[in-house]
Amino acid sequence: MEIDKAIRDSDDRRLKTKYKNAIYIIQRALALYSIEEVAFSFNGGKDSTVLLHMLRAGYYLHQVEQGRSNEGLFDGEFTFPIRTIYFETPSVFPEINSFTYETSASYGVQLDIIREDFKSGLEALLNSKPIKAIFLGVRIGDPTAVGQEQFSPSSPGWPPFMRVNPILDWSYRDVWAFLLTCRVQYCGLYDQGYTSIGSINDTVPNALLCINDSAVGKQNFKPAYMLSDGRLERAGRVRKLSPVSGRLPAASNGLKSVEPHQENVFTASIVAVGDEILFGTVADQLGPSLCRKLHSIGWVISQIAIVRSEADSVAEEVERLKSMSDLVFTYGGVGPLHSDVTVRGVAKAFGVRLAPDEESEEYLSHLFGDKCTGDRNEMAQLPEGITELLQHEKLRVPLIKCHNVIVLNATNVDELDQQWDALMDSRSTNLLPSSGPFVSKHLTTSFSDLEVAQPLSKISIEFPDVYTGCYRKSRAGPLTITLEGKDRKTVEAAMEALSKKLSSGVE
Numbered sequence: 001m002e003i004d005k006a007i008r009d010s011d012d013r014r015l016k017t018k019y020k021n022a023i024y025i026i027q028r029a030l031a032l033y034s035i036e037e038v039a040f041s042f043n044g045g046k047d048s049t050v051l052l053h054m055l056r057a058g059y060y061l062h063q064v065e066q067g068r069s070n071e072g073l074f075d076g077e078f079t080f081p082i083r084t085i086y087f088e089t090p091s092v093f094p095e096i097n098s099f100t101y102e103t104s105a106s107y108g109v110q111l112d113i114i115r116e117d118f119k120s121g122l123e124a125l126l127n128s129k130p131i132k133a134i135f136l137g138v139r140i141g142d143p144t145a146v147g148q149e150q151f152s153p154s155s156p157g158w159p160p161f162m163r164v165n166p167i168l169d170w171s172y173r174d175v176w177a178f179l180l181t182c183r184v185q186y187c188g189l190y191d192q193g194y195t196s197i198g199s200i201n202d203t204v205p206n207a208l209l210c211i212n213d214s215a216v217g218k219q220n221f222k223p224a225y226m227l228s229d230g231r232l233e234r235a236g237r238v239r240k241l242s243p244v245s246g247r248l249p250a251a252s253n254g255l256k257s258v259e260p261h262q263e264n265v266f267t268a269s270i271v272a273v274g275d276e277i278l279f280g281t282v283a284d285q286l287g288p289s290l291c292r293k294l295h296s297i298g299w300v301i302s303q304i305a306i307v308r309s310e311a312d313s314v315a316e317e318v319e320r321l322k323s324m325s326d327l328v329f330t331y332g333g334v335g336p337l338h339s340d341v342t343v344r345g346v347a348k349a350f351g352v353r354l355a356p357d358e359e360s361e362e363y364l365s366h367l368f369g370d371k372c373t374g375d376r377n378e379m380a381q382l383p384e385g386i387t388e389l390l391q392h393e394k395l396r397v398p399l400i401k402c403h404n405v406i407v408l409n410a411t412n413v414d415e416l417d418q419q420w421d422a423l424m425d426s427r428s429t430n431l432l433p434s435s436g437p438f439v440s441k442h443l444t445t446s447f448s449d450l451e452v453a454q455p456l457s458k459i460s461i462e463f464p465d466v467y468t469g470c471y472r473k474s475r476a477g478p479l480t481i482t483l484e485g486k487d488r489k490t491v492e493a494a495m496e497a498l499s500k501k502l503s504s505g506v507e
């Protein structure tokens with residue numbers, strides 16, 4: 001069987017292990033369910049193409065194991081024995097559609113075409129056929145994989161069946177290693193910069209593979225297997241839009257950037273992790289420095305929370321703040337010590353488990369050699385399916401980003417400066433709000449708080465977009481008033497109005 005042979009002949013040990021484990025899952029499924037009780041959900045995407053060939057190999061090995069003759073198993077007349085379903089939609093890429101049909105014809109796959117939505121289609125299928133388990137090409141990192149195992153019952157609200165995910169733990173790189181090692185055909189769109197394919201309304205080539213040919217003013221794309229950071233395979237998926245005629249322009253890069261909760265107001269919060277800060281034995285310098293940095297580029301910092309070095313405390317605070325803020329930064333509690341609980345806490349806040357991360361393992365073994373490898377490498381365990389590593393030449397190790405939570409690992413202000421510079425450069429963080437930085441005006445006065453209170457509250461009513469704040473160094477000393485906003489003219493007008501009110505006495 002050519003797939004099994006290609007993997008056996010390969011010297012890619014990692015691929016061999018992934019293959020072996022996936023074959024094991026397929027064989028378990030074929031032992032648990034009869035051939036009439038299983039189905040394969042095939043859509044011509046790269047992951048389901050991998051699965052098609054894994055199922056061909058798995059079925060072959062299953063037959064051999066059962067002592068059945070394998071002669072003629074893959075002859076020209078051979079019909080792939082697993083019922084294969086394809087949900088065909090009007091918004092499918094034509095290239096994907098024709099690949100699905102052509103590949104099925106080449107491998108003796110008889111397609112059941114379903115033209116309903118997933119749920120209704122599955123309901124009708126399960127009512128008419130004895131299907132109990134469906135093979136899917138879902139992988140960790142897919143948004144729908146969160147919480148799934150290799151065998152996962154369908155979710156509540158879905159018709160009852162077992163979802164079987166043989167390649168759940170495969171990385172982007174594993175997928176390409178398999179397709180290229182086995183030299184099987186895949187949909188041509190993957191050679192044109194598409195790295196994960198949804199519908200024509202929500203998918204563009206991945207901007208990270210773009211080669212700008214300025215001579216002819218044209219954009220070209222490298223093939224999908226050249227994407228170096230597999231976490232960004234969905235960077236070509238853009239937000240769901242209402243159907244448009246034709247395809248989206250390749251220029252929209254679809255990279256997740258931060259979007260404000262309210263128009264123009266970007267809010268960040270900070271979680272500092274460390275018993276020492278709470279004991280008062282260490283003075284926290286990172287929090288104030290991070291506040292200054294964020295504020296200087298126009299962010300509103302809504303809160304700094306200091307929590308104990310316990311995963312549950314981190315999880316509780318991150319869970320609360322991630323839904324209130326556009327970005328959450330954590331610092332402290334990152335490393336191999338028992339008190340280094342931040343990453344575990346972040347995973348818990350998102351309801352996912354920690355799983356070994358090959359990219360992170362590579363970085364750490366490069367840095368620490370044998371001291372930090374294999375199962376003992378706790379630091380390479382990252383929140384499963386939601387982690388993006390932010391790499392930069394200024395960083396010794398990449399920063400961890402889980403959706404809108406950024407885990408800083410700085411232990412002092414110099415390190416924070418470096419990490420900040422890297423974040424400012426990073427395309428996937430996009431820290432600079434489009435509304436620009438704040439404009440501030442300060443006024444120092446010897447008026448008492450009582451004299452200032454009324455004019456100031458009038459200003460805050462007259463200029464709702466302007467922040468008004470007061471600060472004094474001592475009870476007896478002068479009072480500094482700050483007016484701040486995004487629009488220079490409005491802030492200047494507010495300051496002029498305030499000065500007038502103060503010089504003309506209280507109204």
Ligand SMILES: Cc1cc2nc3c(=O)[nH]c(=O)nc-3n(C[C@H](O)[C@H](O)[C@H](O)COP(=O)(O)O)c2cc1C
Binds near residue numbers: 122134144154
């Ligand atoms: C055969 C099959 C079974 C599915 N079972 C479930 C399920 O049990 N629970 C669920 O939430 N979604 C299920 N889905 C939907 C997928 O999780 C996902 O929403 C779908 O692939 C659409 O992905 P998209 O939103 O990226 O287009 C199933 C899809 C297919 C094709």
Ligand SMILES: Nc1ncnc2c1ncn2[C@@H]1O[C@H](COP(=O)(O)OP(=O)(O)OP(=O)(O)O)[C@@H](O)[C@H]1O
Binds near residue numbers: 047087137139
């Ligand atoms: N329209 C569909 N018809 C049948 N199965 C589908 C369909 N859409 C998704 N699936 C199933 O869900 C799995 C996951 O879909 P997903 O889009 O993540 O992967 P893919 O299409 O195989 O690859 P890619 O990530 O490159 O798009 C598929 O491998 C397939 O098993």
Ligand SMILES: [Mg+2]
Binds near residue numbers: 045196197198
């Ligand atoms: Mg797809």
